[in-house]
Amino acid sequence: MAVLLPLGVAAAVVAALLPLTRVVLPGQWMPGTVVLIVAALASGYLARRAGLAALAVTLIETGVWAVLVMLFFLRDTALLWVIPTTETVDELFRLLATAAEEITYGAAPLRAGSPLAFLIVASVGLLAIVVDHVVVTARMPLLAGVALIAVSLIPSIVVPDEIDVVAFVLLSASILFLMRVDTLSRQAPKARAATRGAGVPATAAGIGVVAVVVTLVVAPSLPQPLARSAPGGVNVGSGIDATLQLGDDLRRPREVEVLRMYSTSPLPPYLRATTLSTFDGAVWLPDEDEAEVLDDQTEMESVSVASEIRLEEYTTDVSIQNLASTWLPMPFPAVGVTGLDGDWSTVADNRTVISDGGRTQDQEYEVLTQVPRPTREQIRTYDASPSGLRPELTQLPEGLPDIVGDLAREVTAGTSNDYDALIALQAWFRGSEFRYSLDAPVDDGFDGTGAEAVAQFLEQKEGYCVHYAGAFALMARVLDMPSRIVVGYLPGTSTTDAIEGQTVYSVSSSQLHAWPEIHFEGLGWISFEPTNSLGTPTNFSAATSLTGPAADRGDAAQTDDADPTPTPTLLPEETGPQEGQALGDRGESGGAVPVVGVVTALLLLLAAPGLLRAARTRRLLGAARAGDAVAAWSVVQDAAIDLGIPVPAGDTPRTLAARLVEDHGAPSAALAVLVEAVERASYAPSGTVASAAPETLADAAAASASELLRSAPIARRILAVATPRSLVMRPGSAFAGAGARART
Structure with a gap:
């Protein structure tokens, strides 16, 4: 029975990972992730078989995770392939920064390079360790199931699509399996046999089947909300106000799809309608420059750049869905437009296209752009x-x-x-x-x-x-x-459609x-x-x-006729780079200052649990000096939990005190004072005089905790100070009692 829970955890994590393939193309990251999950959970299983405490099991799993991540991605910068160096830290931050850029700026489905593969493999490995701890140690499979379901839903939110039936069924079966095995492991053999014969498995299977049917059949058949049109038949928000009075347009409660587009550009471009240069103190006015007739036989002027500046060409196909405007949405800098119906003209100065009596509605056209790329030093x-x-x-x-x-x-x-x-x-x-x-x-x-x-x-x-x-x-x-x-x-949002291998983007009126x-x-x-x-x-x-x-x-730096546009993303960003620092650019020198900063940050991070634990102890001792016997007893319970001593819910203060004195060297006199005080506070009639002075309670609590720490082995003392478990484990909880099970 003990081996079934880790197997179920592995299956559930892999099932939760399957929907990610609609966002990131399958590649080497998949077998790497599976190997890391299996290795970490196998090490945890063996550690439990050896009778190690719950914290030790988690630390061993984390160690296996760290070694494999180093071997997979960081071995070239490490000593003996697994010992990190300052170069390893630099490479780690580079991988994280590059992966963040790929996620922020890329279009699904992404092709995972080393940075993105590193992020996926490392993150899923940590997820497996956390789920294993929650399911096997804390015995809370339902909580783990909720977390796994949330993880599996993220790809569906990013790229809406039909339900992945295989992944959904596997995840549902895995969660039901975990819950069933956990229930059986809590029962005595006779009760377990009786449960098997009482139809419980059949009932669980029936519930699972009903859930699958409701999700796959009933939910998709329900009426879906639809965008509504204005009374005149034209959808709300289907025009462009080029006088910059855009407030009403942006605040309209219903938005409609304005257009769809796909492009050979690595990222979907912004689409400009017009430019405004004249400001009279009240409003910005659209440019009214001389326009030239544009048709399929007339090409726009090419972009002229210096010989040392790179120039790249892209094509963008646009299909207008619901837009009534005299300005044609265009990527920049355009050098040619084909496929337009009606009469159109182009303004050479800003490379915009305007209608000569026609409208943009239902237009389908292709735009050729030439994009220069100067450097920061040049600009x-x-x-x-x-x-x-x-x-x-x-x-x-x-x-x-x-x-x-x-x-x-x-x-x-x-x-x-x-x-x-x-x-x-x-x-x-x-x-x-x-x-x-x-x-x-x-x-x-x-x-x-x-x-x-x-x-x-x-x-x-x-x-x-x-x-x-x-x-x-x-x-x-x-x-x-x-x-x-x-x-x-703005460039809009990606859809599940693709044309000629390019993702189709939908642009709405709110953009x-x-x-x-x-x-x-x-x-x-x-x-x-x-x-x-x-x-x-x-x-x-x-x-x-x-x-x-x-x-x-390449559209943030242009030549005389080339015009840059901001990068298309709607993700919040609190601050922009300073002094021309490029996004993701770590600077031209990897000097000692960044290393010192990283080391300092790591030291503060490592010291944070101990500092928080010390603050909690001071607060409890302060309450004890005010006469709070329960706070004084909590100091002792926290010390026991930090040292890996079980504090199960079934132990009374007197029982726990006796075990602490007999097995762990706690001072009997001090604990006797605390036990009598907490029992009197719990059971004596209201108004009863306390058995000990407040100062005595605080001193007894501090002495008991100190003696427990002094009597523990040196390794356990270090762990108790550096990683105090009492910050996340409360006395009587499943976590706090887990050590007792590990030793039985």
Whole structure:
């Protein structure tokens, strides 16, 4: 019976892992994960057979996990393949950072490289150890089942799809198996035999079958909520307001699918509709530049870049589902559009496409883009200069509130070039001082981008993309940098469909967005993303190109006609990188300072349990000095649990005290004082005089705990101080009594 629980745990963890294959393509991470699960659980089983305490079992399993993870992923940086070094720590952080970037910026299904495989294998191995401890040691299989179900649901939330029947059935069977084996292991042999003959297995199987049928058959047949249309037949939120009055659009209670797209770009691009350069103090106005007729036979001008700058081409196919607009959503920088119906024109300056009397509804078209990639060193040598540009790109309204200029100069003080100044502004907006909100602007009456609205936004530090983009653009102009604002759409969310091997993305009306652009002489328009908690800030790498997903798309740094766009992600981000630091860039020197910081952090982390335990003991002794006998007795119980001494629920204070004196060298006189006090507090009539003075209670508790610790073996004392189990185990719980079972 003892071997069945670890086997059930292994099966349940593997079953919970199966849905992950819809998010991450199967690869070498799967056998590695299975090997790690089996090895860790097998070591735990053998440790229990040897009669070791529950904490020792978990430590052994964790040790096996650490050794295998080192051998699988970090052996090249370790001594004898398993002893970590400072290089191992650096490699560990590199793997974690790279894996985080792959998850944040990648599109499902991901192809797992070493970083992502490391994260999956290590995480699932730890999950197996935790589940084993909860099921086998704490004997709480139902709690473990809830955790496993939650883990198995995550891939379905990330990539909605039909139910994975095989994984669901295996996980359900595994959880029912764990519960059944745990129940049988608690019964005496005669009762176990009687239960087997009472139809309990058949009942459990019946419950499982009903659950599977309800999940797979009944639930999908229930009515699903549908998006509704407005009375006129056009869905709510199916237009673009290019005057930046986007508040109502973003706050509409019902959203609709605007378009679908797929692209050969490594990440789905932002789609721009139009640009706004003129600000009259009240609103930003769309550009009305001269347009040229565009058809399938007319190509747009190619992107011109310096010979040392890499240029890559991508194609993006767009299908409009519900959008009535004269502006065509386009990736940037576009050099060609095919497949459009009707008459269309293109504006050369911003590479947007507008309708000559037609509409975007039901259009299906393909856009060719050419994306340049300058480096961080290159962009730092260029100025955000207004030379040769239209005057409205630097024009400021009369009576601009002083707060705009004052804050612009204050935030950028100390920077030595235009790029670093803009990065400082971007990081400031995305920092903890600001908060993204669709409601705050309405409540406080500044729903717009006028100069006064920008001033109020900078004071209140709450708003949505319109406020961030407007404030950033004006602050850049105060610093003599030409700026404009782009209105368009975020890239949307991935669907389960794929065309020509490319994931199809769905863009909804709520993903209407605005972001600022700054013009760099010799590079062109460069986008920044100041909106707190949306997108990813623009950053450039130190050597080759933009890092992170924008590097793959290459659209955060463009030439004269090339325009960058923020990276498409909706994950919150509290702060942006400082001083041009690229996302995930660890700097150009791996000096001693980061190592010292890592070591210090690890030491503080290791010391945290002991410090928390000491604080708890001081609090209990303080209560004992106030006359609390139960608090004094708790000091002794905690000390026993920390040393691995069982404190089961069936032991009375007198029984436990006798065992502590006889088997563990506790002082009998001090324990006698505590036992009499706690018994009197528990059973004596109210108002009875205490048997001992409060100071005596505290001294007896402290003396008993100290003597228990002194009498224990040195290894157990170290574990008691470094990893005090009493922080998570309470007297009388299954955990606290587990040591008794391990020794029987």
